[in-house]
Amino acid sequence: MIPANFEYHRAGSIDEVLTFLARYGGNAKILSGGHSLIPALKLRLNQPSILVDIARLAELRYIRQDGQHIAIGAASTHKDIATSALLAQHLSMMPQAAGMIGDPQVRNVGTIGGSIAHADPAADWPGVLLAADAEIVLQSTGGKRTLAAQDFFLGFFTTALAEGELVTEIRIPIPAAGTKSTYQKFSQPASRFAIVGCAAVVQVSNGTCSHVRVAFNGVSDSCFRDGNVEKALEGKAATAENIAAAAAQAAQGVSILSDHYAAEDYRKHLAQVFAKRALSAVAG
Missing domain, CATH: 3.30.43.10 (Uridine Diphospho-n-acetylenolpyruvylglucosamine Reductase, domain 2)
Structure with a gap:
């Protein structure tokens, strides 16, 4: 080769x-x-x-607070994110997800910008960024533009990145007080790619769930926000019964992948299991 x-x-x-x-x-x-x-x-x-x-461009490698956002340079490595105290304080699913990627060699060299530009359906960052309400900053000789994560990921290995553009930054709003986040994954044991990955962000106030965000990767040919799960828990009490009912809605009406790692029915079952685990971790 x-x-x-x-x-x-x-x-x-x-x-x-x-x-x-x-x-x-x-x-x-x-x-x-x-x-x-x-x-x-x-x-x-x-x-x-x-x-x-671009691996050695210092101007693309940073994690810092920028007003009410956390800005992550596109050349920041998975290890940079896994060890970030700022992200651990405000959005713990980011270091959690980073620590699950590949092995130490991959985490030390691989970057968040490269991962999202590639948009592998089994990669971890796309689902996590959807749940985080992230924005992607793209730059070309003609200037900059910013896209919501849900507008950036378009399909199977497909993004809105145009010819001549570079992913330069990921911007994540700092969640309100009382918000918890998590990333739960059933991984392929050799590659550590997600067979099913579920990211969840929930704000709990006086026992009631709000700002519910649930996103999957590995389930379909692209990452996606699961509106059925979100609606089932939004405004509801943070009880085990409500969490189980919401998780049971996972991956409904979605075209689910079937391959030698997991058949369609099994993947759908895993989506429900890992949605329940994720929601239980942040709202249970």
């Missing part, structure tokens, strides 16, 4: 990256962690004429 010939450039700035993308268009690929791109190169599923390495 030998890749086709390509030029390699280590970018020194965001502006330099955007210049390469504008110049080469679809013939340029961004190299960050490389865990998805490099195998595709070896199999010649991707044959770019130029690789632009």
Whole structure:
């Protein structure tokens, strides 16, 4: 497995990256962690004429509070997120999810920006970002635009990222007091990708659930917010009975994947099981 010939450039700035993308268009690929791109190169599923390495761009690697948001640079590694005290304080499902990704080698090198740009349906970040009401900042030589996560993830390995654009930042609103979050996953034991992953965010005040956000990855050909589960628990008392009833609505009306890891019926069952675990962790 030998890749086709390509030029390699280590970018020194965001502006330099955007210049390469504008110049080469679809013939340029961004190299960050490389865990998805490099195998595709070896199999010649991707044959770019130029690789632009952004892994060492300090201006894309940060986790900081920005007003009422937490801003995460796209080149922040999974380990950066797993060890972030700021995220642990405000949105604990982010470090929790990061710690479940791959193995130490993957977590030390892989980046959140690369993961969401690839949009693997079994990747962890897409579902987590949907539940977090995150926004994705995209930049090109023409300027910046910001998309809600639900508008960024479009389908099977498909996003709203246009030619010439780079994911530069993920912005997450700081949840209100009383909000808890979690990410629960049934993972493929070798790759640690999600067969079913469920992210949940719930605010509980005086025993009542509000701002319920539940999202899945690994279940369908793209991540999705589960409105049926959310509606079933929104405004309800945080009781075991209400949580079980809400979880039973998981993955209703969704086209569910079936493969050698899990058949459709089993995946749907797992979605309900892990929705219950997630909701119990944040509202039980």
